């Protein structure tokens with residue numbers, strides 16, 4: 104929403120309209136208002152309880168068709184956002200780019216989008232003609248609250264849905280995330296590898312993560328060894344992350360790990376081996392024993408933030 | 414049941430990237446191309462397992478790419494797929510994922526298909542667009558970030574698991590459908606020598622680009638797409654600034670100061 108507001112200002116004005124889809128949305132509609140959109144269209148319908156790209160894109164396309172001249176569609180580059188936008192682009196005859204780290208208006212309509220490719224080893228700048236449907240990488244855009252109360256909230260009737268979309272049923276959701284943030288959205292990640300020596304020492308990683316408000320990541324070696332859950336794996340066969348700060352502890356820096364994290368803004372490597380490849384991509388390096396450096400780092404940061412040392 | 418799996422012939426993960434003189438993509442000269450990029454190989458493996466578990470009639474592998482992409486098709490044939498289709502583009506074609514999707518959908522529409530399997534994202538452009546786009550173009554439901562699936566042929570329902578923010582969802586939905594696979598249930602098989610030899614004789618159909626374009630014309634949506642303005646490689650990282658220290662405490666103090674005052678990330 105914040106980026107939509109900034110874009111519309113850059114492009115010489117226009118309304119920011121939020122489409123809210125799901126079931127039981129009154130709290131969400133309230134949250135949205137704090138960011139100051141002009142209108143919120145609320146498609147609150149029990150048939151939208153389970154997400155289906157087909158159903159959601161059908162409704163979003165209907166919403167779009169009520170707007171005289173939609174300039175761009177933005178969504179967060181979460182699993183849902185990334186799945187939804189290509190379908191929506193086709194339904195509205197538009198274009199699509201995922202996982203943008205920068206967007207600017209394009210002359211003649213549409214957007215120019217910058218996005219990392221090849222696991223962050225390169226960047227592509229793409230021109231998207233109208234209507235561009237773009238998902239935005241978490242952390243890459245600042246969210247700004249906007250006080251004031253001019254937001255108009257309007258119910259949006261869902262109408263017919265494709266039969267196949269209406270028959271998607273979620274049986275259960277297994278929550279794997281505890282109190283740490285979702286890895287792909289975490290602004291800071293502390294990651295541990297085989298150099299942590301054993302699953303018990305990940306308490307050191309978790310403690311540092313706690314004082315930093317960070318997510319916990321892992322190399323495949325420690326996931327394969329059963330020290331950490333697969334949901335924490337960063338890399339080619341795990342998650343691609345790009346936090347502001349990535350702290351790699353006892354991780355050698357194999358290419359399959361690097362492709363998942365090398366687009367992080369700042370990388371710190373703590374490794375015993377001065378020749379470890381991780382130091383080639385890191386901004387700051389500490390050659391030493393992660394088992395002694397981590398507690399010192401946790402204590403220093405806790406002290407500077409006035410937090411108890413966990 | 415007929416299964417189609419889409420794979421892309423992409424640069425090997427360890428390739429050193431150089432920009433082409435056009436400034437719009439990598440220079441393919443000297444680059445090793447492969448199909449063993451995680452997601453597509455997993456998609457192929459899962460397609461073959463569908464055949465083994467549920468008696469799918471045939472598994473067809475299909476790709477959009479230049480002549481060299483035949484290698485990707487032969488690889489999946491040697492894993493055990495039955496037939497292959499190559500939608501042949503000029504060697505230097507640079508396609509937007511929506512354009513690729515339209516070409517694939519135009520051809521897939523003419524082939525029997527109950528399940529179309531794709532990878533979560535291609536290893537080069539990492540768009541994660543083709544799966545959902547194929548669903549829309551073919552008028553089928555699509556399910557993404559799938560980690561497990563088993564079809565029930567009598568009810569035409571797929572039982573699946575998918576990754577969602579913060580966890581995993583167990584859900585079901587109807588097929589025919591398009592599935593983007595995040596992770597397969599098993600490691601992709603390695604082709605054996607006899608299977609590699611057999612794969613050379615399996616049927617491979619080449620579809621000229623113009624034919625695929627003609628087939629794509631009747632599809633929904635508009636044939637508009639993004640165009641690349643530039644392909645940018647980051648300046649080579651110069652290596653880490655090393656923190657010198659005597660004690661862990663000193664290392665911590667110095668590092669925190671750097672992160673706070675120089676990198677401004679704390």
Ligand SMILES: Cc1cc2nc3c(=O)[nH]c(=O)nc-3n(C[C@H](O)[C@H](O)[C@H](O)COP(=O)(O)OP(=O)(O)OC[C@H]3O[C@@H](n4cnc5c(N)ncnc54)[C@H](O)[C@@H]3O)c2cc1C
Pocket residue numbers: 295296297298299300321322323324325336337338339340341342352353354355356357358359360363373374375376379391392393394
């Ligand atoms: C197809 C494929 C896909 C893969 N996908 C992934 C992926 O998604 N993610 C991934 O991470 N890997 C992946 N890998 C594996 C990858 O190649 C590496 O094997 C893995 O990343 C190594 O993990 P590691 O750095 O924890 O372990 P190691 O390579 O064993 O490194 C341990 C490091 O710890 C250091 N060390 C030891 N003791 C200490 C100490 N006390 N203090 C500080 N440092 C210490 C050592 O110097 C060493 O550098 C993949 C491999 C393949 C083939």
Ligand SMILES: Nc1ncnc2c1ncn2[C@@H]1O[C@H](COP(=O)(O)O)[C@@H](O)[C@H]1O
Pocket residue numbers: 419420421422452453456475476477478510513517530531532533534535536538539540541542543544
């Ligand atoms: N040129 C192509 N030919 C065949 N399949 C493709 C092609 N490009 C992408 N795909 C499939 O679509 C998936 C997602 O690709 P993308 O949307 O480009 O990230 C890949 O994992 C492949 O399964």
